[in-house]
Amino acid sequence: MDDMTHVAILLVKATSDLPIVGTASGRAKVLGYDPQALAGMPLSLLCPLRQPDGRPSAETLDGVLAQLLRTGSMSLPWTFQTRDGQARPHELHLTVTERDGETQVAVCLVDVSRMQFAEVLNQAKNELLEMVATGQPLTPVLNRLTALIESQFVGLYCTVLLLDLDGRHVHVGAGPRMPTAYMQALEGAPIGPTAGSCGTAMHDDRLVIVDDIATHPLWAAYRELALPYGFKACWSSPIHGPSQNVIGSFAMYYREVRRPSPEELEALSTASHLAGIAIDQERRAEERRRSAQWLEEQVHARTAELLATQDELVNSRKLAALGQLLAGIAHQMNTPLGNALLSATALRAGSAAFADRMASGTPLKRQELADWVAQASTGTELVEQNVERALRLINRFKQLTEGSGRDARSRFDLRKAVLVAWARVQARLSVDHVELSCELPDGFLLDGYAEVLQQVLEQLMENACLHAFHGRHAGQIRVSARRSAEARLVLELRDDGVGMPAADVARAFEPFFTTSFGQGDSGLGLFVAHSFVTGLLGGSLQLESEPGQGTTLRLELPLKADAKLAMAA
Secondary structure, three states: OOOOOOOOEEEEEEOOOOOEEEEEEOOEOOOOEHHHHHHHOOOOHOOOOOOOOOHHHHHHHHHHHHHHHOOEEEEEEEEEEEEOOOEEEEEEEEEEEOOOOEEEEEEEEOOHHHHHHHHHHHHHHHHHHHHHHOOOOHHHHHHHHHHHHHHHOOOOOEEEEEEOOOOEEEEEEEEOOOOOOHHHHHHOOOOOOOOOHHHHHHHHHHEEEEOOOOOHHOOOOHHHHHHHHHOOEEOOOEOOOOOOEEEEEEEEOOOOOOOOOOHHHHHHHHHHHHHHHHHHHHHHHHHHHHHHHHHHHHHHHHHHHHHHHHHHHOOHHHOOOOOHHHHHHHHHHHHHHHHHHHHHHHHHHHHHHHHHHHHHHHOOOOHHHHHHHHHHHHHHHHHHHHHHHHHHHHHHHHHHHOOOOOOOOEEEEEHHHHHHHHHHHHHHOOOOOOEEEOOOOOEEEEEOOOOHHHHHHHHHHHHHHHHOOOOOOEEEEEEEEEEOOOEEEEEEEEEEOOOHHHHHHHHOOOOOOOOOOOOOOOHHHHHHHHHHHHOOOOEEEEEEEEEOOOOOOOEEEEEHHHHHHHHHO
16 A cells, blocks of 8 residues: 555545546545545445544534535544544544535645654664663663564564674574563574574565565575564564674564565664664673673782782781772763763764655754754753863863972961962852851961861862851851870861761761762862872871761861961961
């Protein structure tokens, strides 16, 4: 029925049974009928017995005719039935005319099934791309894809087969409605020039249409597997990766001998394209997992070697921290970069489909353009957000490796260092609701690394602003200093925030530990601060906190004799 017209004009007599007297649709079939076969046929015979809402078609047409003779023209949704029994939604436009003194009705039938089908496919694309973008496992994604395609055609069964990395054997990807034993028999099967529809499609990299499994030579070795389950037709399309290499196949099965309709071929093409995106993303994710595992194994191996020669190490705890840091870096960087890559791939796939539509000359609807603009905007926003997150992580890593090395010892004012650090926090964050109370006198001079101490103070105050006052409209950070009995500077930062539970206090200085997971926080802030204090500054950093009682961060730094005099002054 490929030659059926989707817009047909009939002329009918304005009598109760609306007999057809002619057609203006040329030689194309109307609902599967040749134009000459329609002559004299009542319009009601082109309809199912009842409309989808339950109204009898013939009786309803009588009412439509009565109303039409009063108004002269009208339009309404109507369902017709093709010659082979398929119900198809239409827009029905009726106009009263007069010919040779006889009242007739011009009937315009507009088949809207293809438009509805295109809308369903577009919704399926959006749903599947969202599942892929949110990191859903491959099997549920492919199962959902087959279910969406199967729901559009009566009696359809779909499968997805994955081509092994050796390029010669297949693995089962999806086919939830297919017999389990049938799918198990396909596991590990070789591809080839006569390996059924799927094996041939992957081997030859082409669309394979088999309308009769029982007689087609491609199925000679597999027909005894398929026929007992009643499968008689199978059409398969190769699934391609981003470099156009074959990575699998998408197949449609029917329990009747038949060839595909244009809608089925369109669905097959769309499904194989979406499956390609899902499979490629899963393989990329697996590569990232393997790379992270390899890196972790290398870190563990290197750690073991270094521990074996620990007499050459200054501190074995620093080595363990290094191993944990490297493994954390691999994990933290994989997430934003993987998300950015996924979004970019989806944009590339959408752009290719859009370009194909433009190249084919198919008119683009305003809504399609709006949908693509919205999709592109969302995708680019995701790329930007994840790249920015990766850059923030890189900046933290640079602080660990470069920040302290470039700083030189100098004599500096401690109060000024605190105020400079607070100014940096204010410039970066919205902290109008937080008040800084600096209880240090002017001229409080220290000898040391001013820039390093400012970075430490900046991180501690930023951490308080981000976490201590969650859910509160106002808060205060107090900074004070004193000299301990051991001739050390004790610098305290106290906030009146929500406090921390004991479990979080115990892990506060661990790399990548954060109570704001998934909100862009790297979990490196306090770790960096602790590293600077215990490293270059030669001091210590402690944290005290209880839920509802605020938090105190206490820095103890060594003092020189002249620093003591400055404090006394």
